[in-house]
Structure formats: C-alpha cells, structure tokens
Amino acid sequence: MILRIVFLSAFLLFSYHCLAQSTNELDAALPEPRAYIPDSQYLDFVYHDHDDLTRFLRATSARYPNLTALYSIGKSIQGRDLWVMVVSSSPYEHMIGKPDVKYVGNIHGNEPVGRELLLHLIQYFVTSYNTDQYVKWLLDNTRIHIMPSMNPDGYAVSKEGACDGGQGRYNARGFDLNRNFPDYFKQNNKRGQPETDAVKDWISKIQFVLSGSLHGGALVASYPYDNTPNSSPLGVVFQTYSAAPSLTPDDDVFKHLSLVYAKNHAKMSRGVACKSATPAFENGITNGAAWYPLTGGMQDYNYVWYGCMEVTLEISCCKYPPAYELKKYWEDNQLSMIKFLAEAHRGVQGFVLDPTGTPIERASLKIKGRDVGFQTTKHGEFWRILLPGYYKLEVFAEGYAPREVEFIVVEQHPTLLNVTLTPSKRVEGTTVPFYRPLPIPQQQQHYRPISPTYSDSGIFSTISSGLNSLYSNIFG
Numbered sequence: 001m002i003l004r005i006v007f008l009s010a011f012l013l014f015s016y017h018c019l020a021q022s023t024n025e026l027d028a029a030l031p032e033p034r035a036y037i038p039d040s041q042y043l044d045f046v047y048h049d050h051d052d053l054t055r056f057l058r059a060t061s062a063r064y065p066n067l068t069a070l071y072s073i074g075k076s077i078q079g080r081d082l083w084v085m086v087v088s089s090s091p092y093e094h095m096i097g098k099p100d101v102k103y104v105g106n107i108h109g110n111e112p113v114g115r116e117l118l119l120h121l122i123q124y125f126v127t128s129y130n131t132d133q134y135v136k137w138l139l140d141n142t143r144i145h146i147m148p149s150m151n152p153d154g155y156a157v158s159k160e161g162a163c164d165g166g167q168g169r170y171n172a173r174g175f176d177l178n179r180n181f182p183d184y185f186k187q188n189n190k191r192g193q194p195e196t197d198a199v200k201d202w203i204s205k206i207q208f209v210l211s212g213s214l215h216g217g218a219l220v221a222s223y224p225y226d227n228t229p230n231s232s233p234l235g236v237v238f239q240t241y242s243a244a245p246s247l248t249p250d251d252d253v254f255k256h257l258s259l260v261y262a263k264n265h266a267k268m269s270r271g272v273a274c275k276s277a278t279p280a281f282e283n284g285i286t287n288g289a290a291w292y293p294l295t296g297g298m299q300d301y302n303y304v305w306y307g308c309m310e311v312t313l314e315i316s317c318c319k320y321p322p323a324y325e326l327k328k329y330w331e332d333n334q335l336s337m338i339k340f341l342a343e344a345h346r347g348v349q350g351f352v353l354d355p356t357g358t359p360i361e362r363a364s365l366k367i368k369g370r371d372v373g374f375q376t377t378k379h380g381e382f383w384r385i386l387l388p389g390y391y392k393l394e395v396f397a398e399g400y401a402p403r404e405v406e407f408i409v410v411e412q413h414p415t416l417l418n419v420t421l422t423p424s425k426r427v428e429g430t431t432v433p434f435y436r437p438l439p440i441p442q443q444q445q446h447y448r449p450i451s452p453t454y455s456d457s458g459i460f461s462t463i464s465s466g467l468n469s470l471y472s473n474i475f476g
C-alpha cells in the first residue's frame, strides 16, 4: 500500500513536471494590475441610461476592434438590447483550451453600481492592455464576457439615491429575475421571462468556467447553494441570519473564490454590517442559503446545470447610491473584479480525445467525491477550478470505456490533463452515468430541464452552438 502511494506520488510529480510548460503564465509571477486612469472624455463616473450605455459600448467596440466584440443576447420586455461585451485578445473567437468567463450586472434594476463598474472595467481593460502585463496576460488567456445590465427595464424606473426598496428591482412585468431560473431543489413555477430565457440560452452556448453576478444592498460575496432541500420554516416572519447552510461538493472552491473577491476589496473582508439591523458576515463571505434561502436564483442554475462557478457579489450597502460615490466604489472593487476572473486559471484543464487525437464532445466528467458533473465542449475541452491537492477525474463517453485519472493540482498554475478514451463495444442497456449534486427527497418534485434546442439563431456565428447542457448527466 505504502509502496503504491510512493509510486503514485512519484508518478504524479513526474507528470506534473512534464506538464508544467503551461501556456498560461502564473498570475503570481506578474506584477499587480495597475491603477485605472479614468478619462472623462470617454467614460465619466456617472450613471448611464440605456442609450448612453449603448453608445459607450458601440464606440468602444469601434475604437478597440482587436480587443472587444459587442453582441446582444436578446431584448428586454420593453425592447432594450441585453448587451454583452467580450474583452479579450481574441474577442470574436473562442481560444481553444482557454476559459470563457463572465460578469452579469444589474439583474436587479435598482442595483446599478455593478452596471457602472462593469463599463469602467471594460474601459480599464482596453486602455491597459498595451501597458499592463497583468491585464495583457488576462486578456491573452481568457475571454471575458461582460453584461452590464440584465434588467435595463427595471433600471429605467429606478431612482438614484434610493438605498432600499423594490422600485426597479423587477423586470417590466414585475418578475424578480433572480427568482426566475429553473431550480434544482424546489419546483419553480414562475413563468420564464425574456431576460432570463436569453441568459439561459447564452450560457447553454458558451461553456463559462467562472462568473460573478453583481448586486447591491449588502457587502458580501455569497456562494451556492442559494436554495436548500429543506423546507423553509413556515410562519417565520423575518429572514433570520441563522438559516442552515446548503453546501455544494465544491464548497472549498466557492469559499476560496468568495474570499478572493472579499480580500481584494477595500473593506468587504472586514465583515462590517451595513446597518446595525443587518448581518455582519465573517470575512465578508457567506453561503447563500445560510443568509436566506431563495428559489430560482441564477448562481445555483449556472453551477448545477453547467458546472459554471458563479458567485453573487453584493458590492454596495446602498442599492442605488448617488453618482458622486461611484469613483469610490470603483476603487474599492477594481482589484477584486480583476483577481476574481484570474481564478479561472486555477485547477485542472485539458481535453478528452479518442486514440486518433480527435476531440470527444460532451464526454461526462466528474471529480471523484464532487457529484456535480460537467461536460466537454465540441473541441473536447474541459476546465474545473480546484484548490491544490490530489484528485481523481472520472470520464465517461458513449461508446468508450470509462476512465479514472489521478492528478494533482498545484498553486502556481493549472494542471494540464489530456485524457484518451478507448472505444468499447456498446453493451445493451448501459448508459453514461449521471450525477446529482445531492440526494433529493423522493417526494420532492424538481424541475427537469428539457432537451436543449439546437437553434442556430446565433448570437454571432463564432459562438459555438454545440456546447450544451449537463442535463443528460445530471438528470439522466
């Protein structure tokens, strides 16, 4: 037994050295990102309405055609485009082997600090690419999709200075978009809204590895699950701060990602309560359900359906603070927003191939002991954010013999791991195994995703339409 372990360690160390020639440099080896030099000729620290926002995005994509691509994933109820700006040295094409990540702002229309910070983040990236090594590394190795506003209609009716309250929170039909996603734990009967449907379609087409959803009204990074298999205690009038946590099998990773945001923020990790009546969060992070459980949230959907690790980032105590405070919010969040995205380069990544080196699309993967699966893209790629340690990757694909591969993850760079599957005779009645994140009580109904449609209604042609959901391996 001991011999086996020694042998295994030696083997892993050996493989690690072989694979160490990562194309991704270490973010640790880079100088810290520099400060942003705002230029009010292009973008001021003021709130931008939908037309101003559209103008800024169009002008930026025209000025920086090699670093940006602007697309719309659909329209809000009132016909406003749901803009996404890709910022990357390869804006129009996925870089094979390199991760796509995203930020979504303003899902609650009356929480627009994130909306403005994302515009400045775009401006920061394009103006820093040639002068800042960190930004260059990030944009050369990552495609960053930035959606400043998921709820432009709600924003249009919200009021500057309104720190609390619900006016503008909802879409134009009165739906809370962060309660509008299919839910793993509870049936969600809310009718799907155009904004939500557009996002669902978007994330079914691009395999996002990491995501942040920006909110206001608190100062905390809140990680999945937001919902829980337990029923909420009836008759509870106040959302207490003592709800039970609902932890994912990737809890270590989610805590880490949340801490990266909180610790690089000017004050989030101090965990100071926004008001005396609101909770103080230890280290500025919390499990979503432990704060308060909710059904139909976006982050659980991203993670359970697509294996995309999304964290909810509450970045301002006041939901809609006065514009003169925006510059301060930028300064508080700049480093967090950048460092969080760089975490997509932690863990394991690679390809699943057949013996001829042809990529295998939609192979089912799972890290042993972490029963939320993920799938390969049409290029056979996979990514999984993991902290340093020893892991086993389980790989399955129709028509191939399943494989289990051991590997290590180190702090300094992602582990590159190619897995070759050998064809096997199809045995009648065997299917690719599927994973469920947690046992669901028998009596409890839950949403089963329907088969994805392969409509090629293309956001634009370079967004591959073949990268599809985990529905088959999660839900069988």
Ligand SMILES: *[C@@H]1O[C@H](CO)[C@@H](O)[C@H](O)[C@H]1NC(C)=O
Pocket: 063, 064, 065, 066
């Ligand atoms: C974009 O890249 C191309 C090819 O590398 C180059 O010729 C062109 O000058 C660049 N354009 C801008 C605006 O930087």
Ligand SMILES: *[C@@H]1O[C@H](CO)[C@@H](O)[C@H](O)[C@H]1NC(C)=O
Pocket: 019, 351, 353, 357, 416, 418
């Ligand atoms: C893994 O496979 C990809 C795709 O075929 C290839 O480009 C890459 O060089 C391989 N990496 C290693 C370490 O074998």
Ligand SMILES: [Zn+2]
Pocket: 108, 111, 215, 216, 217
């Ligand atoms: Zn919110």
